[in-house]
Amino acid sequence: MKFLICIIVNIFIFSAVSKNCSKEDYDTAEFWNNYYDPEEVYKVGIKIQDALKNKDIEKLYNFIDENSNAPRKEKVLEVGFENVFEGKMIESVTSLKPSCSPVGWRGFMLGNGGVWFNGETLKITSIWHNEIEELPQDFPKWVHNKLTISPRCFSVLWVSGDNYEEYEEQYKIENKTDFRNNVGKYFINLIPIEEINTSWGEKISLAKNIVECNKNSKNLLIKNDYVELITENEWGKTFLYYKTLKKVSKNNCSNLAPYLKGTCNSSYLVNVSENSGGTYTSSDYYIYGLFTLNDSAEYLIPLKKFKSDTEGRNYIDNFEGK
Secondary structure (H helix, E strand, C coil): CHHHHHHHHHHHHHHHHCCCCCHHHHHHHHHCCCCCCHHHHHHHHHHHHHHHHCCCHHHHHHHCCCCCECCCHHHHHHHCHHHCCCHHHHHHHHCCCCCCCCCHHHCEEECCCCEEECCCCCCEEEECCCCCCCCCCCCCCCEECCEECCHHHCCCCCCCCHHHHHHHHHCCCCCHHHHHHCHHHHECCCECCCCEECCCCCEECCCEEHHHHCCCHHHCEECCCCEEEEEEECCEEEEEEEEEEEECCHHHHHHCCCCCCEEEEEEEEEEEEEECCCCCEEEEEEEEEEEEECCCCEEEEEEEEECCHHHHHHHHHHHHCC
8 A cells, every 4th residue: 555655646746847758758867867857958948949939049049158069159140040040940940849858879859950959068069050150262171282181181089089098198198188179289399290109009190191191182072061081991981071160370370389390381170070880970170280390291280179160260260369
């Protein structure tokens, strides 16, 4: 009898607390260690939908920050809501009731993926939008000596972190966060340009010699909004992509690598992505500089890492006074 009463009480409490989410939704939250509250994420989904329906930029941007894959607020205000967010996308995102449960590790989706948001931070991670930022002249390519630079030339922090960790251990780098976010200032000062031997028996380099990394430039696929290289080995195909987002001044480029002995020829904010055939695609944002060193060797060097396109563009604009 006591057990039955307990069940009835629990059902009553659940019904009183959750008006929109099912017991299965709460079971799913428990599976994910309750990093989110089902009812709370449902309400956030409704608020995002309402902001889009009403074309309310201020309310929408309560859920967008520098980490979001979203257009910058000032640009949306400048060009107008309708020119950024298309009606079909808004209809797709707002036509279905928000889910109380995530789509696996990806987070919470509205519509068919027009909007994704994080259940813990309650911030939008990505929202489909038209490109409204000014893009480089050769977008999406980075052209050097009339050749398009290969995606293989863009060094990033591996998903495992092993490549940067190897440098941190070999060169006794204590401030790992600063090293990973501002790697340009560590070249020559603490780490070499050339390859190093790793603890797992291979050679790696964070800087890429242009001649070496660009040998397969003829195999590139130049699409409308990215440059692609497909490589294949015994484990399958890997798709490498990049696109230039914003030109960086040579002065800023040089300042981000103060110990390098050479000249910065060109520099861009770049989005670099990789997919190994699964559902996950890594995406990184760096400022890179193409340097000619005093020995005449040319290297493409990662200088500064960002969490998003927005963070990178804001940094460049603030630095260069735009």
